[in-house]
Amino acid sequence: MSEHKHDQVRSRNEPFTERTATRIWCEQPSEDNPYIATQARCYGYDLFELMEKRSFVDVFYLLFRGELPTKAEAQLMQALMIGLINPGPRHPATRAAMNVGVGKTDPLHILPIASAVLGGDYMGGGAIEKTMRFLRKQQHTDPQDFARNVLLQQQSLNRVEVEEAIPGFGRRHGGIDLLTKNIAAQLLKLDAAGKALRWGSALAEQLETEGFGWQVTGLAAAVFADLGFHPRAGGSLFQLLGAPGLVAHGLELSNKPITAMPFVSDENYVIE
Incomplete structure (x- = not known):
């Protein structure tokens, strides 16, 4: 019966963080229940203001880039999104x-x-x-x-x-x-x-x-x-x-x- 050699198990000595952190999204918890959000911000921008004043393309760009696009960038992004919206039945x-x-x-x-x-x-x-x-x-x-x-x-x-x-x-x-x-x-x-x-x-x-x-x-x-x-x-x-x-x-x-x-x-x- 052959013996299997295993690498020695060693501690990496890397402490894990106590809380998950994100720069993307910030939620304001309810006073009655901290697990329920009453308000949200995307990279500091209030979600309700974004809903009122910005397009989906703007917020999509913000979510991945961390900043709102210029008018020209939003126009290019929207055009690409339409151009790629359907890979087509040949794909x-x-x-x-x-x-x-x-x-x-x-x-x-x-x-x-x-x-x-x-x-x-x-x-x-x-x-x-x-x-x-x-x-x-x-x-x-x-x-x-x-x-x-x-x-x-x-x-x-x-x-x-x-x-x-x-x-x-x-x-x-x-x-x-x-x-x-x-x-x-x-x-x-x-x-x-x-x-x-x-x-x-x-x-x-x-x-x-x-x-x-x-x-x-x-x-x-x-x-x-x-x-x-x-x-x-x-x-x-x-x-x-x-x-x-x-x-x-x-x-x-x-x-x-x-x-x-x-x-x-x-x-x-x-x-x-």
Whole structure:
């Protein structure tokens, strides 16, 4: 019988804090019951004043950035939120939502299941942090030179390796994602469009000759970077912005029979 060696257990000598603290939210407790709040503030701003005087976009931005946006920043944020509100029925996350909806999964589970797919590396939040860091690093280089250097290597690199070299850009179903390209053009007209979005658009233009362009994750990452969001927050923000579309598609099919979705025929199953 073999012996298993275990590392010696040692105390880290790290004292735990006695109370959880947050800079984001402050609640005023009731005089009669300290567990019930009567008032709340988000980064010092009274919740009721925000409800009265500010938009949802403003408070969304405040919640993650710790400050209210300028008018131009709010306009860019709102435009992106609308552009990404629905990943579309071709997206794997939306297909997941539709499948669980028609499969009579509890409607409360549609979002967490589909959102997990939307958080993946393929066209999902898992690609956002890397892309934000890439855009922040490269936005001071010449996009034409960068594109030329990458495309010169195409003879020795496959599509996946090219897309690894330029995260946030590539092909979708063998071609350029035209919807994302058009959304980027719309966002580029706004006053708050910054260095990352402009650099990415210039790069996408250079890549078009080889059939590469913006991916939706690249566009989202560029706007998040220009609005000052931290790269680690980018993936979660991407999930949040696409959530309404996922739920809508799942609920649409939740009251329909399972035959409302196609069933793959036997001849399309291949066992190698």
